[in-house]
Amino acid sequence: MTSQSGYSVFHETMADMTYPEIERAAADGAAVLWALGVIEQHGPHLPLGTDVYIPSAVLRAARHALAAKGIPSVIAPPFYWGVNHVTGTFAGSFVVRPETMLELLKDVFASLAKDGFRRVFCLSGHGDALHNRTLFEGVRRAQGIDVRMVASEALARRLGLDPADAKIALTPPVAAPKPPALHLDIHAGEWETSILLEETPAIVHAELLPQLASTRLGPGDLAEWRKGLDNAKRVTPQGYFGNPAAADATLGAKLVELEGQAVAQAVADALRKAP
Ligand SMILES: [Zn+2]
Numbered sequence: 001m002t003s004q005s006g007y008s009v010f011h012e013t014m015a016d017m018t019y020p021e022i023e024r025a026a027a028d029g030a031a032v033l034w035a036l037g038v039i040e041q042h043g044p045h046l047p048l049g050t051d052v053y054i055p056s057a058v059l060r061a062a063r064h065a066l067a068a069k070g071i072p073s074v075i076a077p078p079f080y081w082g083v084n085h086v087t088g089t090f091a092g093s094f095v096v097r098p099e100t101m102l103e104l105l106k107d108v109f110a111s112l113a114k115d116g117f118r119r120v121f122c123l124s125g126h127g128d129a130l131h132n133r134t135l136f137e138g139v140r141r142a143q144g145i146d147v148r149m150v151a152s153e154a155l156a157r158r159l160g161l162d163p164a165d166a167k168i169a170l171t172p173p174v175a176a177p178k179p180p181a182l183h184l185d186i187h188a189g190e191w192e193t194s195i196l197l198e199e200t201p202a203i204v205h206a207e208l209l210p211q212l213a214s215t216r217l218g219p220g221d222l223a224e225w226r227k228g229l230d231n232a233k234r235v236t237p238q239g240y241f242g243n244p245a246a247a248d249a250t251l252g253a254k255l256v257e258l259e260g261q262a263v264a265q266a267v268a269d270a271l272r273k274a275p
Contacts, residue, residue, distance in 0.1 A: 007200050009052055012060050015077040022074070026116035030072040031267060033059045034108075036135055037125035038082035041090035043188035043240030045205040045212060046196055048092045052080045054192065054256075055125030057199045061260020062123075062267065069268055076112070076120075079104070083131040086228040087187075090239055098134040105138030113145040119274065120147040121169055121267050124155075127186070129226065132159055139167050146274065150266050169270040171262040177254045181243060183216045186225075189242015191255055198252030214243035 010016050017025075035055035042050040059075050066073045083101055084093040112120055122139055124132050132151075136159065139149045148169040156163040156170070163170055185191055196204045215236060217225075225235040235241070 007202065009049070009056050009078050009080075011056075012063065013056075013075040013077045017074070022115060025072065025074045028072045029118065030074045031066070031271065032076050032112055032117050032120040033062060033073050033263075033267070034076040034079065034120055034122050035059050035125055036079040036082060036122055036131075038084055038094070038096075038128070038131060039080055040084050040093045040126065041087050041239045042192065043212070043238060043244060045208045045240075045244055046188050046193060047200070047203045049080065050188065050192055050196060051082075051125040052078050053200050054195050055123045057195065057256045058125075058259045058263060059123060061256050062263035065261050065264035066267060069264065071264075071268060071271065073267070074117075076108070078125075079108070082124075082126050083128060083134050085130040086128050086226060086232045087239065089229045089233050098130065098137075101131075101134050102138050102141070105135070106141065109138075109142040109145050109147055113143075118146060119271070120145060121150050121263075121270070122147065123150045123263060128228075129159060136161060136167070148270055150263055152262075169266040171266040174258050174262045177251060177258060181246070183214060183243065184218060184222055185242030186217075186222060187236070187242065188240035189215075189244055190246040191242075191251070193244040193247035194249065194252035195255055196252070197247055197249040198256065201249070209245045209247065212238070212240065212244045214245065215241055217241060 037051035037055055039048045040051060056078050063073050063075055081096045083096055083098055087093045088095050124135055136149050139147045148167055150169045152171045153163045156168055221235050225232045
């Protein structure tokens, strides 16, 4: 049951555990799972914290899937001061410099190493290329602890990274839960809204959904949108890119389950190959 329990981003994370429980988890060789999102506009209907709620839900599903494989893990409290280039001109999108994010990553990895954890798997909840490049740079620089970025082949290629890079824990392709829509669904559209309807229904403005027309945008619009700031605002004046009116909670539950299984597989594969 995630609908109510998932409302706290600390739910099932280290933040809700005690220090002796953390000591035991580290001694058991638990892998640390970490969601890294951002506080960013998500249309008139979704909360700014959407990119934190979604990877948090996916990591809870991944943790359960790992436990079923006999692999212990803990979830670090989510990171949400990520980099907003694309939607940075909208109200509510906090603008954090990459160097600020990098310094914080360094300190968190050092803290986890100090506590005896040996492996960390970072899952981004935010599609912005600069955010993800900054995350990967932090992963690459981590010292005294084995840190990987969980990523799909498509994300790795979009960032200009080699999917076979040892610092990437590659997710297997995720089966689409339904046939692809006619238009792109990128931001605060059908799939993100579906997940929030499942995970945090109390903070979704569902009453607005019928009024939000599909943006009907394609790859050319996406390229323009990714140039960011005022370009993004021109392409999506209401902030969403996709079809939020098509959202439903059942699809959201399925997406979280499928993504969670993919992340668990990526972690299990990386641990099997690790020295
Ligand atoms: Zn998002």
